[in-house]
Amino acid sequence: MKVLVAVKRVVDYNVKVRPKSDGTGVDLNNVKMAINPFCEIAIEEAVRLKEKGVVTEIVAVSIGPKVCQEQIRTALALGADRGILIETDVEVQPLAIAKLLKAVVDKEEPKMVILGKQAIDGDNNQTGQMLAALSGMSQGTFASEVVVEGDSVTVTREVDSGSQVVKLALPAVVTTDLRLNEPRYASLPNIMKAKKKPLDTMTPEELGVEVTPRVTTLKVEPPAERQAGVKVADVAELVDKLKNEAKVI
């Protein structure tokens, strides 16, 4: 079966992002960019399913400016077979991303679409669920285990109370949680090979999808700073401060 994986280009997770001083946006000059960690887990899962013989083809899709090719190439080096870039310089919001991915799903007819549960920049945690709604697919969100059997997939989900197992008819959308797998590193030979793998580019217009934002960011600002605290010498002083100063125990 064919699997589609959505990969997003985001600021590297080690970078502490700051708003610009005029509040118009986030300072992304010379900041290191990478594949969203949850999307790396999504690719890894697809590759493992391919190694098990369940999956025959992996298509990696990214939406954004031309430079997103870098993240698609990384996905190809990790084991995806071909890439699709939907090129746009507009900041595309989750509903529009989901519509674009649906257009790709309609063309490619994958049995499963794997996405990250959330992107670590926008922190929206929406796109997979929206894609599932628009394409009428079942959804296994926040997955920590994915088992394909015949025409269904059993997904273990990380939920607030513990874990939940659901059985979904294929085609299905799966979004990854941290414990699903530990992504591999791309080897040098695979990075070289990835350069020769096919990468198609299309535009939202070609797919006939309207991407106008519904939500406008008016301003961005840093969160409230915490007052600097103190170091206590020992446990006795800590207990005393908590009892008599902070009055929290």
Add this chain to the structure above:
Amino acid sequence: MSILILAEHDNASIKGATLNTVAAAKAIGGDIVVLVAGEGCGAAAEAAAKIDGVSKVLVADNAAYGHQLAENVSLLVAELGKDYGYILAPATTNGKNTLPRAAALLDVAQISEIISVESADTFKRPIYAGNVIATVQSSDSIKVITVRTTAFDAVAAEGGSASVEAVGSAHDAGNSSYVREEVAKSDRPELTAASIVVSGGRGMQNGDNFAMLYSLADKLGAAVGASRAAVDAGFVPNDMQVGQTGKIVAPGLYIAVGISGAIQHLAGMKDSKVIVAINKDEDAPIFQVADYGLVADLFDAVPELNSSL
């Protein structure tokens, strides 16, 4: 404009997160209607009717909603939600699973995890692991919103007397089914609602050593949390993870033990009122947010703390 709230419940009772969501709805202003979708959920509906500020409770009691599968509940929310100006749910795993699906069915955006209501169409929400707060304005006719529960003080669970109305529509998408659930059983308070949280990180070394934190927590009436490193290493289950991609907590007191203070962890706890850090590395970033920092070996400090309480 009326506000529809998708209740967080377990059929028998209403979860606290619903009360924080009603508080956010009050900040928006308007008629507040709570939807209880489940199976055998009459008791939860009765409880919802008593919540302060709620004018009506809609109950969809049907096998299709038994395990609150997103495929089915989103169809119900999209059908009922058409007539509302706002659809809200708490940003729990349940709310996050179902609400974006309903939003897409209605062809509207979702605004995730709001922390404040600025006006009828403008909200604040954290992005980049809480390092940036964005003020966003929605142009959609129906505003679909998840609410960060720690940012809104819960309304009273008692005092209201809303009418309860059954809604008949049974939507079964037929493409998903519930298999089983593993619920972590604990007599301690719920992590996201506790007034004191004790969390352990990789410094705990193994799951057995968490026993120290459990006994400390029991003395303090606290819940126990963990860093991602502790969960990934298998010390404790995933539902204990605090952080950007785990649970968000904001207790009166947060005690971080053997946790370095990575931005992803801070994102889940830095709105706590008082933060205590116990770490043997005096340069650990956790000390930058700690009100009281104790540079010590946790295997000395925690037992001592335990015996002095």
